[in-house]
Amino acid sequence: MKKTIMNLIILFAVLCIFGCNKKETNQKTQSEKMDRISVSDYGVTAKGDSIKKYTLTNKNGMKAEVINFGGIITSLTAPDREGKYEDIVLGFTKPEDYFTGNSYYFGALIGRFGNRIANAKFTLEGKTYNIDQNDGTNSLHGGKEGFHTKLWKIEAVRDAKFPTLKLTYTSADGEEGYPGKLSATVLYTLTDNNSLEIFYEATTDKATVVNLTQHSYFNLSGKFNKTVADHELQINADNFLPVNGSLIPTGEQKAVKGTPFDFTVLKPIGKDINSEDDQLKKGKGYDHNWIPNGKGLRSIAKVSHPESGRVMEVLTDEPGVQFYSGNFLDGKFDTKTGGKNEFRTGFCLETQHFPDSPNQASFPSTELKPGHKYHSKTIYKFSVKK
Known part of the structure; x- marks a missing residue:
């Protein structure tokens, strides 16, 4: 009997030690994860709101910096072929420039509706809604106070x-x-394979339209006063959406083959950008929605910078992607690496539903009703080409 009791005591002690060690290991792992997220003061808005900066760091040393104003990514680093990490997203050098308009939408979360809505209005369930007119006659990126x-x-x-x-x-x-x-939730995750994953979710209490996206401008050279003309781009899409003079899709889905819009194989962004093409003239370059092949979460685009070796792959479950070649960057602000944010010194790949979808029945619907959930996922994955 004494032997049995002694064995039970020993077994209990072993289990306690195992359980305590497991708990300590879990706590250590949890602590390490939290150590990879730091918080610091960033600035104060004109309204007196205190803005914080959150820095995510993965095990490789890659960093993503996010502020609670606009959900803006103010910095994102990626390694070159020599292993050097450099910031590869455009942004302001002064915090207050983010707080006073951010007319370029540097690094921001966009909503309620990414891209343009014609004439700043749409009809839903028989009722016409007039929204903010902040892009000529159109509404852009959710309005001035989006x-x-x-x-x-x-x-x-x-x-x-x-x-x-x-x-x-x-x-x-x-x-x-x-x-x-509309209640919106966005998750930013920095993985150990050097990917920035973005998950969007939204619910509503009344029928509405929603099209969320992220508006970071990339320059994989890490030098923000250089154009992105030498970046090589591939978009896995056989068709794109032509636009009218105010950059609203005409409704046509046009084949890219035989046009400057053919990026089905890697080619320099600058190769055809200045060609005598009516669509390029309207956008002052590329500012169009491509329709990536396939459905569900899939690889839709890849960008390579030959000099640095940096490569960015874009995966998404969205039906469209807006490739914007930075045509409205105008050199009015200093860059983080010296010089100005000149014409075409950054590019965007904005995963999205199609522009003006609420007014074009042939486009995938952006309507969200009560009881339903909007959700979308996009991944920006970084690697190196030796």
């Missing part, structure tokens, strides 16, 4: 496998003219 100007609540996700931030914002019914109270 999601890029809002204060997002940010918190670290403690049970995530990799450093992850959860951003939330609730848009009131009628904000910028849009119907319904």
